[in-house]
Amino acid sequence: MADTPLDLTLDAARLTAQLVDFPSESGKEKSLADAIEAALRDLPHLAVDRYGNNVVARTRLGRQERVILAGHIDTVPIAGNVPSRLDEDGALWGCGTCDMKSGVAVQLRIAATVPEPNRDLTFVFYDNEEVEAHLNGLGHVVDAHPDWLEGDFAVLLEPSDGQVEGGCQGTLRVELGTRGERAHSARSWMGSNAIHAAAPVLARLAAYEPRYPVIDGLEYREGLNAVRISGGVAGNVIPDECVVTVNFRYAPDRTEEEAIAHVHDVFADCGVEEFTVVDHSGGALPGLSHPAAAAFIEAVGGIPQPKYGWTDVSRFSALGVPAVNYGPGNPHLAHKRDERVETAKILAGEERLRAWLTS
Amino acid sequence: MADTPLDLTLDAARLTAQLVDFPSESGKEKSLADAIEAALRDLPHLAVDRYGNNVVARTRLGRQERVILAGHIDTVPIAGNVPSRLDEDGALWGCGTCDMKSGVAVQLRIAATVPEPNRDLTFVFYDNEEVEAHLNGLGHVVDAHPDWLEGDFAVLLEPSDGQVEGGCQGTLRVELGTRGERAHSARSWMGSNAIHAAAPVLARLAAYEPRYPVIDGLEYREGLNAVRISGGVAGNVIPDECVVTVNFRYAPDRTEEEAIAHVHDVFADCGVEEFTVVDHSGGALPGLSHPAAAAFIEAVGGIPQPKYGWTDVSRFSALGVPAVNYGPGNPHLAHKRDERVETAKILAGEERLRAWLTS
Numbered sequence A, B: 001m002a003d004t005p006l007d008l009t010l011d012a013a014r015l016t017a018q019l020v021d022f023p024s025e026s027g028k029e030k031s032l033a034d035a036i037e038a039a040l041r042d043l044p045h046l047a048v049d050r051y052g053n054n055v056v057a058r059t060r061l062g063r064q065e066r067v068i069l070a071g072h073i074d075t076v077p078i079a080g081n082v083p084s085r086l087d088e089d090g091a092l093w094g095c096g097t098c099d100m101k102s103g104v105a106v107q108l109r110i111a112a113t114v115p116e117p118n119r120d121l122t123f124v125f126y127d128n129e130e131v132e133a134h135l136n137g138l139g140h141v142v143d144a145h146p147d148w149l150e151g152d153f154a155v156l157l158e159p160s161d162g163q164v165e166g167g168c169q170g171t172l173r174v175e176l177g178t179r180g181e182r183a184h185s186a187r188s189w190m191g192s193n194a195i196h197a198a199a200p201v202l203a204r205l206a207a208y209e210p211r212y213p214v215i216d217g218l219e220y221r222e223g224l225n226a227v228r229i230s231g232g233v234a235g236n237v238i239p240d241e242c243v244v245t246v247n248f249r250y251a252p253d254r255t256e257e258e259a260i261a262h263v264h265d266v267f268a269d270c271g272v273e274e275f276t277v278v279d280h281s282g283g284a285l286p287g288l289s290h291p292a293a294a295a296f297i298e299a300v301g302g303i304p305q306p307k308y309g310w311t312d313v314s315r316f317s318a319l320g321v322p323a324v325n326y327g328p329g330n331p332h333l334a335h336k337r338d339e340r341v342e343t344a345k346i347l348a349g350e351e352r353l354r355a356w357l358t359s
Helices: A012-020 A030-041 A097-113 A137-144 A185-190 A199-207 A256-266 A291-300 A313-318 A343-358 B012-020 B030-041 B097-113 B137-144 B185-190 B199-207 B256-266 B291-300 B313-318 B343-358
Strands: A047-051 A054-058 A066-072 A091-093 A120-126 A153-156 A170-179 A223-232 A241-250 A274-281 A323-325 A340-342 B047-051 B054-058 B066-072 B091-093 B120-126 B153-156 B170-179 B223-232 B241-250 B274-281 B323-325 B340-342
Touching: A012 A091, A012 A097, A012 A343, A030 A047, A030 A054, A030 A097, A030 A120, A047 A137, A054 A137, A066 A097, A066 A137, A091 A097, A091 A343, A097 A120, A097 A340, A097 A343, A120 A137, A137 A313, A153 A291, A153 A313, A170 A256, A185 B223, A185 B241, A199 A223, A199 A241, A199 B199, A223 B185, A241 A256, A241 B185, A256 A274, A291 A343, A313 A323, A340 A343, B012 B091, B012 B097, B012 B343, B030 B047, B030 B054, B030 B097, B030 B120, B047 B137, B054 B137, B066 B097, B066 B137, B091 B097, B091 B343, B097 B120, B097 B340, B097 B343, B120 B137, B137 B313, B153 B291, B153 B313, B170 B256, B199 B223, B199 B241, B241 B256, B256 B274, B291 B343, B313 B323, B340 B343
Parallel strands: A066 A120, A066 A153, A153 A323, B066 B120, B066 B153, B153 B323
Antiparallel strands: A047 A054, A054 A120, A091 A340, A170 A241, A170 A274, A223 A241, A223 B223, B047 B054, B054 B120, B091 B340, B170 B241, B170 B274, B223 B241
16 A cells, blocks of 8 residues: 555544555655655645654644654564454554554544644654664654754653553663683682672672652652673683673653763672763653643543653653653554554544544 | 604604604594504504504503503694794794693603613503593593503603693583573563572672692692673563573592582572583592602602693593603693793603603
């Protein structure tokens, strides 16, 4: 169905099927971006901009608040699960059904059917979310056209099973290196053992007590874990190097700098000779106390949950825009060969967003 | 010079040069074994046997004691350092000069020039010492013809810098595995971390106090060391497995079973879920109190030293034959591109063995 126009008169569930049948693996989003741009340009109440394969469309009604609805249009590699298939129980199967073409369909339906929303709206469709962070289209728009992303509140339609997930935790990876001196293991007293030198690092990790801070009513759960350890030269050599890679998942009340300082402090007296940050993405505050967010939660219902994983809401947070995840897909089904979404949840998501934006 | 007859009328230094110029990397010893066998068969006072590329020659004088002189005829790979070269300071350079064709030359010179020794003599020349243990020619002779190796005392002419090195330490490698349960690192409380579970293992290693037992007047030095550690699945996954490989170098007053039991005891309460012996070679008692050994030490002089590394003396020990290392090469020069031996030490070694066997 690629290269055919999108039909925004379909309901969000049927539109999801049309989007799923329009393959758009990461790096191959151009045709779908073209189709989305063309469909949006047919809507006279929207101003449409494009940067690469990223499309941004905005109302210009002069409302007091501006809300952003954002979603990525790429998918993980197709695994024999396209075209889509609707089963008798109303589940739509296929690559991207859950993550996150059902969310994109809801965005497009709101764009097409709510020409006079009670808040100004900005729709963001971006590429390359499923691959390395430096390719992420939202990040590229942040860098090149931050003015396109101005707003008071953002909803990212990533799969959250129809629940509001507030903010996201930060994730920091650090390599902790200990050093020794090589020697033949038959004469070990001639050297010093870098693996033994890592004993205090592991002891500190095993004893670490994570915080469970409550922010805007949501309980976050931090965690500090070794995700890799390596050391050793040969079976008869005292090793001169050992590296423990730790991953700190932290609540969004810490800044990136505070997170690094915390990990540094935890291991301050553990004999670590190299401390290297290898990967870092800051968290995002839930921002649920913002009036737009409060009205959103009131409208869509349910009890907001904290987001433990890292998502692009963090990019909005870095721009000063509070953001939440709210999408129809079940996150546990994302990236799976048997990926699917309940069409009833897509329709419910569309209705709740429409209710919030037209009440 | 390969395929030319060996000239046993040359002194041991010149004979070393002839042997070095006769390439015999591990697995390619046949020509040299042929030449050694042919040279020994020319000596009427010796009975010669051959098994593969291993040659054994024995006197049959009915003496009260029988002494074994043993050496391997293979070398590590040649590294542009053949043919040999004699420098102005009397050092002979080339692959195998030190490890251990200088020792083999001494064996051959004693075989040729001491037809009526005061102790019966057994000369053993074997292949594949520099490669995997299961290829070792001495081991093959032990298995196939243990009667060829009967004796009261053995001298292995491995490089020991002209000092007597008694016995050898055992070496045991064990993998200690800890287990956990995988989870996404953003939800680490859903799993358990196998790397953290290894903390008590490293703490125990770091705190380990090795024994320095004195055996037959020689001080051995044990050591228990991690030689490898590995664990980790991905940067965002709580790892479910961590393996620490430890190498226990132990004094020869422990049996192999006792060594395993000791390592098991050391980590008994450390949460180790898999204990796997991956490699084990027992030690060898120095046996210096045996009359033949005492006479040998008296004759060659110097103060015996313990051998920390593992050598083939252990194979003799396993047969009930006390054994020492005594060779002209400096062990620190073995396996190096600039391998060399002082010719004066080769000649001194030959003279001292002759003095011991003819006094």
